[in-house]
Amino acid sequence: MTETDNIVVETAEKIFADLADPQTINADKAETWKAPLWQALSESGLPLSWVPEEFGGSGASLAEGFGVLNAAGRAGLAVPLAETMLAGWLLAQGKIAAPEGAMTIAPAHPKDRLTLDADGKLSGRARSVPFAQDAQHVAVLAQSAAGAKIALVPASACRIDRGLGLGGDASDVVTFDKVAPITTAPAPQGLDQTSLMLMGAVARSLQIAGALETLLDRSVTYANERVAFEKKIGKFQAVQHNLAKLAGETSAALAAATSAADAISSAEGFDDAVFLEASAAKIRCAEAAEKGAAIAHQVHGAIGFTREHILHRFSLRALAWRDDFGNESHWAVELGRKVAARGADDLWPLVASR
Amino acid sequence: MTAALRFDPIRLPPVCEELRKEVRAFLAEEIAAGTFDPNKPQREDSDAPEFSRRVGERGWLGMTWPKKYGGHERTFLERYVVTEEMRIANAPTRRFFVADRQSGPVLLKYAPEHIKMDILPRICRGELCFAIGMSEPNSGSDLFAAKTKATKTDGGYLINGSKIWTTSAHIADYMIAIFRTSPPTKENRRHGLTQFLVNMKSPGIKVNPIAQITGQYEFNEVVFTDVFVPDDHLLGEVDGAWKQATSELAYERSGPERFLETYYVLTELVRALGSDPDTRGAEGIGRLVAQLHTMRRMSVSVAGMLQAGKEPVVEASIVKDIGTIWEQQLPHRVRELAAFVDGEASNHATLDELTAFATKLAPKLTIQGGTTEVLRGIIARGLGLR
Numbered sequence: 001m002t003e004t005d006n007i008v009v010e011t012a013e014k015i016f017a018d019l020a021d022p023q024t025i026n027a028d029k030a031e032t033w034k035a036p037l038w039q040a041l042s043e044s045g046l047p048l049s050w051v052p053e054e055f056g057g058s059g060a061s062l063a064e065g066f067g068v069l070n071a072a073g074r075a076g077l078a079v080p081l082a083e084t085m086l087a088g089w090l091l092a093q094g095k096i097a098a099p100e101g102a103m104t105i106a107p108a109h110p111k112d113r114l115t116l117d118a119d120g121k122l123s124g125r126a127r128s129v130p131f132a133q134d135a136q137h138v139a140v141l142a143q144s145a146a147g148a149k150i151a152l153v154p155a156s157a158c159r160i161d162r163g164l165g166l167g168g169d170a171s172d173v174v175t176f177d178k179v180a181p182i183t184t185a186p187a188p189q190g191l192d193q194t195s196l197m198l199m200g201a202v203a204r205s206l207q208i209a210g211a212l213e214t215l216l217d218r219s220v221t222y223a224n225e226r227v228a229f230e231k232k233i234g235k236f237q238a239v240q241h242n243l244a245k246l247a248g249e250t251s252a253a254l255a256a257a258t259s260a261a262d263a264i265s266s267a268e269g270f271d272d273a274v275f276l277e278a279s280a281a282k283i284r285c286a287e288a289a290e291k292g293a294a295i296a297h298q299v300h301g302a303i304g305f306t307r308e309h310i311l312h313r314f315s316l317r318a319l320a321w322r323d324d325f326g327n328e329s330h331w332a333v334e335l336g337r338k339v340a341a342r343g344a345d346d347l348w349p350l351v352a353s354r
Numbered sequence: 355m356t357a358a359l360r361f362d363p364i365r366l367p368p369v370c371e372e373l374r375k376e377v378r379a380f381l382a383e384e385i386a387a388g389t390f391d392p393n394k395p396q397r398e399d400s401d402a403p404e405f406s407r408r409v410g411e412r413g414w415l416g417m418t419w420p421k422k423y424g425g426h427e428r429t430f431l432e433r434y435v436v437t438e439e440m441r442i443a444n445a446p447t448r449r450f451f452v453a454d455r456q457s458g459p460v461l462l463k464y465a466p467e468h469i470k471m472d473i474l475p476r477i478c479r480g481e482l483c484f485a486i487g488m489s490e491p492n493s494g495s496d497l498f499a500a501k502t503k504a505t506k507t508d509g510g511y512l513i514n515g516s517k518i519w520t521t522s523a524h525i526a527d528y529m530i531a532i533f534r535t536s537p538p539t540k541e542n543r544r545h546g547l548t549q550f551l552v553n554m555k556s557p558g559i560k561v562n563p564i565a566q567i568t569g570q571y572e573f574n575e576v577v578f579t580d581v582f583v584p585d586d587h588l589l590g591e592v593d594g595a596w597k598q599a600t601s602e603l604a605y606e607r608s609g610p611e612r613f614l615e616t617y618y619v620l621t622e623l624v625r626a627l628g629s630d631p632d633t634r635g636a637e638g639i640g641r642l643v644a645q646l647h648t649m650r651r652m653s654v655s656v657a658g659m660l661q662a663g664k665e666p667v668v669e670a671s672i673v674k675d676i677g678t679i680w681e682q683q684l685p686h687r688v689r690e691l692a693a694f695v696d697g698e699a700s701n702h703a704t705l706d707e708l709t710a711f712a713t714k715l716a717p718k719l720t721i722q723g724g725t726t727e728v729l730r731g732i733i734a735r736g737l738g739l740r
């Protein structure tokens with residue numbers, strides 16, 4: 001990310017290093033690390049990075065917030081920071097002030113539809129909502145007769161069926177059975193469910209890229225330490241080539257994700273260029289997660305397959321994040337349709353416009 | 355971090371977009387005038403001397419070089435745009451491409467002043483074609499095993515031996531080559547190679563064409579028998595060419611030509627699948643476009659680093675590694691997806707023809723300019739594993 005992001009990102013990195021050390025967290029069966037970490041994050045204002053000061057947030061730029069998410073991915077962060085940031089961002093789009101505490105966002109699956117009826121009640125079911133069971137509030141994008149609406153809902157008013165995602169973080173089904181929101185507001189022109197999914201997809205892309213950065217870093221370090229056949233395994237050409245491939249996948253994920261973040265940060269709205277960047281980032285990062293996680297585990301041998309080792313904290317989260325806000329098949333179909341509709345001769349101009 | 359990889363989201367500045375329009379307009383004129391057919395990447399003879407001169411007239415050769423050598427002192431990003439548009443249009447760039455990308459920069463760095471003044475302006479005018487003489491029958495990946503000898507004689511050197519796989523040697527005016535000037539040392543097996551500028555019109559040079567599996571002739575065997583090369587044609591350090599040759603390769607590795615060589619099959623697939631493809635077709639296109647976009651973002655990012663004076667050796671090698679694998683896989687993926695093309699589609703024939711050609715061409719993509727395995731060795735070194 002650019003130079004100006006550094007202070008906010010550095011703050012985040014410092015908190016992650018002090019209070020979210022993966023080794024400590026992994027060994028802490030009672031999960032006593034969660035409260036102090038969230039406390040420090042809240043005090044730093046990071047969860048409400050994308051909420052302007054007038055609505056109770058810290059008013060960081062989109063670019064700064066995306067930098068934080070990349071760092072959160074590098075830390076394999078297991079608290080709803082990304083979710084609270086996205087929820088705050090959505091609420092701010094409707095000029096709704098953000099409440100305190102952890103939040104999440106619904107829908108998180110592109111095929112789920114939530115509706116707001118004429119009486120102002122929310123209905124519908126949202127699958128795989130990250131961290132719903134840990135959230136005090138849910139920021140919702142719903143369809144109504146008068147167009148898209150943004151709503152702030154207390155989590156306690158919803159039915160939450162708890163679930164566990166691949167990475168070990170909460171992934172729940174949230175049912176809205178004629179729930180009365182605290183506030184609703186019309187979504188601004190151009191902000192629809194696809195835009196929300198694109199925003200979430202870029203957040204997850206940056207997290208995946210971050211997790212891959214750590215997987216690469218850990219794997220190279222391990223290959224330079226572990227000895228087999230009287231050599232460091234990193235001296236074997238086959239291992240070197242696997243790590244070079246991991247570096248390639250990490251690079252592709254980083255390039256696609258940071259480019260998409262930059263595109264959203266500097267665009268007026270969710271236009272075709274942002275669509276290309278954000279959907280492509282999610283597709284490419286998901287592919288990179290699959291290939292990259294496999295290599296990182298291969299290099300680590302059996303030790304990396306144990307619960308004691310921290311590798312899974314990064315590999316499984318990278319794999320889990322593929323599914324939120326549209327997986328790679330979903331976005332590939334959407335992107336393919338868009339490209340086809342524009343026509344063959346417009347493909348290169350679209351790609352070259354970025 | 356052990357390995358801090360960077361791919362900043364570099365955007366092409368407005369001057370590049372202006373330039374892109376000019377290049378597109380120029381290429382459209384050339385196509386209209388019948389200079390080349392953009393739908394025929396398989397053309398037998400992509401050497402087009404007149405076209406090459408016109409590209410030079412536009413100021414699109416030696417773009418980043420000093421004006422006193424005929425260059426234009428423009429940016430790497432501007433050069434990037436020109437390369438990209440030429441590639442996408444399947445323009446006949448054979449005559450000037452190597453000189454512009456690689457040989458010119460080598461001369462700029464290592465040639466004596468009077469040679470620079472003589473040769474560089476001619477490259478910028480699109481008059482000269484260069485070949486690269488690195489590989490030999492028994493040394494490809496292992497560059498340092500090269501045996502072809504340069505023996506000191508009065509006022510110069512005598513060359514004996516042969517080079518192989520030399521692209522464009524049959525039309526080249528000059529070759530920049532590495533020859534053995536002394537044996538390798540015990541401590542350093544890379545020692546003993548020297549880089550020379552060879553006039554291809556010199557007596558004693560014999561060029562034997564080698565046919566490729568696509569049916570084209572692009573590379574050759576070049577046999578040297580007592581070929582005289584004057585002293586002032588020696589480039590850089592005697593016995594120290596390995597440093598020069600490896601840094602030269604950085605230019606060769608990350609440009610748009612390293613992932614766009616089979617791009618045309620993707621355009622044709624989109625055309626043949628039509629505006630409303632089925633789910634499988636749409637998904638296939640989406641995944642390929644996501645890859646293409648990502649490759650391009652990485653490549654532009656490396657161009658930005660070159661512009662900033664950095665030496666992104668690892669990043670450039672990564673772009674070539676995954677870029678060439680992508681362009682190699684592309685015709686195969688397109689072939690799979692072509693199963694969903696409606697039988698009535700009028701352009702099916704073009705798609706089939708281009709896919710067949712790209713499939714035949716594909717094997718070379720991960721070999722030319724350094725094999726996948728060699729690149730991964732370079733990346734591994736950059737990661738701190740060697």
Ligand SMILES: Cc1cc2nc3c(=O)[nH]c(=O)nc-3n(C[C@H](O)[C@H](O)[C@H](O)COP(=O)(O)OP(=O)(O)OC[C@H]3O[C@@H](n4cnc5c(N)ncnc54)[C@H](O)[C@@H]3O)c2cc1C
Nearest residue numbers: 486487488489494495519520521718721722723724725727
């Ligand atoms: C279309 C085309 C154009 C070319 N143009 C030119 C040109 O203009 N000038 C020029 O000088 N050369 C040119 N080349 C040659 C090219 O640079 C060589 O082919 C390439 O460097 C590989 O060398 P080789 O063919 O001798 O294969 P080899 O070196 O024999 O390699 C065979 C296989 O062994 C693998 N291998 C070799 N060494 C190692 C190692 N240490 N570790 C792991 N694997 C290894 C290789 O990766 C490859 O898979 C061209 C090649 C092609 C295909």
